[in-house]
Amino acid sequence: MHPNYPTEVTDPALAPAAAGSPTLSHDNFGIGARVTLAVMSADYAEVILGSLQKADATGLEVQTGDVSTFVAGREPDLLRYLSQLISAAGRGGAHVVATVHLSRGCPGEVQCELPGGAGPLRSEIVELEETGVQAAAEWALYPLEDTGRDGVDPDHMRDIYAAVDYAKAKGTFVKSEHFVTRLEGDIARILETVAAGWVLVGRTVQHVTTHLTLSINSPSAR
Amino acid sequence: MHPNYPTEVTDPALAPAAAGSPTLSHDNFGIGARVTLAVMSADYAEVILGSLQKADATGLEVQTGDVSTFVAGREPDLLRYLSQLISAAGRGGAHVVATVHLSRGCPGEVQCELPGGAGPLRSEIVELEETGVQAAAEWALYPLEDTGRDGVDPDHMRDIYAAVDYAKAKGTFVKSEHFVTRLEGDIARILETVAAGWVLVGRTVQHVTTHLTLSINSPSAR
Incomplete structure (x- = not known):
């Protein structure tokens, strides 16, 4: 655990809620994802629907x-x-690109239903079963903090570096590149790394998003 | 032009530079993109290399x-x-997914070589030639501001809404969805919209990124 991450946080229910905001829970905090699968073969529609x-x-x-x-x-x-x-999708053997966008702390469609300052909300680090499918990936993490809290000023790069240090400890980190961090490994390990950065930053920042592009079975990588 | 956007900004060379920071220019400000093309057909490699x-x-x-x-x-x-x-890639007729990630204000690989507060840097809105290729797209914009400037507090959602209003005026806006804005139109119009939001927010925020997923020739869209 990187020292920049709080290893112990008191009950999230005790986090100060903005006046008039709903009680925070994991069901109304806008925790979700968008995922796009692209399968580079003639039978892509069957592979995507089957997956x-x-x-x-x-x-x-x-x-x-x-x-x-x-x-x-x-x-x-x-x-x-x-x-x-x-x-x-990757098990089919075709070259697959998957893009994953995770978001928390900004529910609603047109605008955040939780006003700024209503969070953050503590979640636990997720563990996944190994998939047996390897990928290379590029990862970007965005702590969207305007105000700071508990006497700590916003510093989005500090939070990003702490998440990258976590990825180094996890073994999925390969290198820093322009705009992104390169990760490699089992798809489960890559997703665990990305989700951990997102969840850990989310313990001190309400609105956090992350974007990941995974490449599986790439002929360029062989 | 949305009223939240400054229509006139004084010479960016006059923006206060952090002590010891290099003189800002469009060549050292980390202006760039990452793009991934996925072509869903058996000849994907030829289509991508040809494009x-x-x-x-x-x-x-x-x-x-x-x-x-x-x-x-x-x-x-x-x-x-x-x-x-x-x-x-879209003109080949196959179903294509393209992901575009634009970044400005954070050059360097391992960390931003420009310290926070060295920007922002003014750029002009880009105009592109029509491509004749239509797409549907999902767009997210991230103003990564820690400190505010010129007496204006950071408010990333205010900046995002202003960019969405610009998209509405441009005609590419379709609707707001969870985490993203849906855009449709000629690929040039979609990219102009996204780049305008990125550049306009970049006039007051140093580090701004944006992520776009474009879908072309989708069988689901027919």
């Missing part, structure tokens, strides 16, 4: 669209679904 | 990797390249 069926959506709201699939729910369900979905 | 050759890279540094292609340079060159690259 969507193979992923366990228990506990989740899933809405499939023409650009991405929106998934909402608690972090362990969300990450299990993403890991199963993406690894199922 | 990379058709895009005019004049004035740009281009590094192709196995997860994304990194492109660095000034905004007009960058956006022209992205528009030509993505539309070339």
Whole structure:
């Protein structure tokens, strides 16, 4: 655990809520994902539909669209679904690109229903079953903090570096590149790394998003 | 022009530079993109390589990797390249997904070489030639401001809403969805919209990134 991360935080229910804001819970905090699967083969539609069926959506709201699939729910369900979905597509053997966008702390469509300062909300680090499918990935993390809290000023790069240090300890970190961090490993380990950065920054920042592009079975990587 | 955007900003060279920071210019401000093309057909490799050759890279540094292609340079060159690259892939007729990640204000690999507060840097809105290729897209914009400036407090949602209002005026806006804004139109119009939001927020915020997923020729959209 990187020292910049609080290892112990008091009950999130005790976090100061803005006047008039709803009581924070994991069900109204806007925890969710958008995922896009691209399968580079002639039978891409069957592979994508088959993968969507193979992923366990228990506990989740899933809405499939023409650009991405929106998934909402608690972090362990969300990450299990993403890991199963993406690894199922990769197991077909075709070159697959998956883009994953995670968000927390800004529910609602047109604007955040939680006003700034209503969070943060503590979540636990998620552990996933190994998938057996390897990927290379590029990762960006965005702590969207305007005000700071508990005497700590906002510093989005400090939070990002702490998450990158976590990835180094996890073993998925390969290198820092322009705008992104390169990760490699089992899809479950990559998603655990990304979700951990997102959740850990989310213990001190209300609105946190992260974007991940995974490449599986790339001919360029061979 | 949305009233939240400054229509006139004084010379960016007059922006206060942090002690010891380099003189800001469009060549050292970390203006660049990462783009990933996914072509859902058996001949995907030829389509991607052919599209990379058709895009005019004049004035740009281009590094192709196995997860994304990194492109660095000034905004007009960058956006022209992205528009030509993505539309070339779409013209082949296959279902194409393109992910675009733009960044400014945080150059360097391991950490920002410009310390926080060295920017912002003014750029002009980019205009592109129509491509004739239509797309649906999902867009997220991230103003990464820690301190505010000129007496204006950081408020990342205020900046995002102003950019969405710009998209509405531009005609590419379709609707707000969870975590993203849906855009539709010619690929050039979509990229102009996204780049305008990025550049306009960048007039008051040093580090601004934006992520766009474009879907072209989707069978689900028909």
